[in-house]
Amino acid sequence: MVFAADADIWRYQPHAEAWIIVLAGAAMAWYAVRVIAPKAAPAGGAAFTRRHRAAFLAALALLWLASDWPLHDVSEEYLYSVHMIQHLLITLVVPPLLWAAMPEWLARLLLSGDGNAGAWVRRLARPVAAGVLFNFMVAVSHIPWVVNTSVESGALHYFVHLLLFASALVMWLPVCGPIPELQMRPPGKMVYLFLMSVVPTVPGAFLTFAQGAVYSAYDHQVRLWGIGVQADQQAAGLIMKLAGGMYLWMWIGMLFFRWAGRQQRADTRMRLVDTGASEPIPVGDRSPETSGVGLGPSASGPR
Numbered sequence: 001m002v003f004a005a006d007a008d009i010w011r012y013q014p015h016a017e018a019w020i021i022v023l024a025g026a027a028m029a030w031y032a033v034r035v036i037a038p039k040a041a042p043a044g045g046a047a048f049t050r051r052h053r054a055a056f057l058a059a060l061a062l063l064w065l066a067s068d069w070p071l072h073d074v075s076e077e078y079l080y081s082v083h084m085i086q087h088l089l090i091t092l093v094v095p096p097l098l099w100a101a102m103p104e105w106l107a108r109l110l111l112s113g114d115g116n117a118g119a120w121v122r123r124l125a126r127p128v129a130a131g132v133l134f135n136f137m138v139a140v141s142h143i144p145w146v147v148n149t150s151v152e153s154g155a156l157h158y159f160v161h162l163l164l165f166a167s168a169l170v171m172w173l174p175v176c177g178p179i180p181e182l183q184m185r186p187p188g189k190m191v192y193l194f195l196m197s198v199v200p201t202v203p204g205a206f207l208t209f210a211q212g213a214v215y216s217a218y219d220h221q222v223r224l225w226g227i228g229v230q231a232d233q234q235a236a237g238l239i240m241k242l243a244g245g246m247y248l249w250m251w252i253g254m255l256f257f258r259w260a261g262r263q264q265r266a267d268t269r270m271r272l273v274d275t276g277a278s279e280p281i282p283v284g285d286r287s288p289e290t291s292g293v294g295l296g297p298s299a300s301g302p303r
Helices: 016-040 050-067 071-077 080-101 104-110 116-124 127-140 144-152 154-176 186-198 201-209 229-275
Strands: none
Touching: 016 050, 016 104, 050 071, 050 080, 071 080, 071 144, 080 154, 080 229, 116 127, 116 154, 127 154, 127 186, 144 154, 154 186, 186 229, 201 229
């Protein structure tokens, strides 16, 4: 099959479906604030904080950026490397922001185990199921037939992106979901995200070292910024592995330092109880009787 690309690369093409998604998200947020919150939010506190609003606006803005002109057009018609940036936005950046935008009371209302939808989400949110589902969708989205056909079929393109986005939402639930009992403990989160960063190595390496055009839809004479098809594929593989991997490792680092800080504070409190001190003990003044063991409780005295 021979694909042709329009030579007028920067022609403006509004995408109604992108605006429908953004407007629908804004309408649902308005409904949650104005209608659901007064009836279902717990009394005594703000139903939605400034943090919730900021995360939602950031998620909505990035979702629009990934779905509308010009990023959408460049990624679908000219450069697969830009297509990879689009995928990273809708799978690694937007889902955590959406979960951060949702307060716990609203998440429990939507994902209640009493209903069929909530029960299925809770089953899929188990780490093994969530990780396998997400990486399966990532693998499917890189099959040449899927990529080439989705360039020609807008319906298939948005269906694939919808499934990829939904699987990413589920994948992030054990890490930063708004329902605490669905989250793993910090060490488990770090191992989980490490595995999420390792799996994309396979398609990333395939794109980086492949000879010839993997996706014929991007093999045409119209070359944006003079980037050849081979260089475009290599850039896509490196973005998938390096940019995606570095982003996930940033999460791992953040989780580690938060976890280590909590363990250190807990250890300090335990030592204060053991010694009867009213102030934290300076590091240099520690003695064998008052020093704890690494990330665990103090070695002196019963707990």
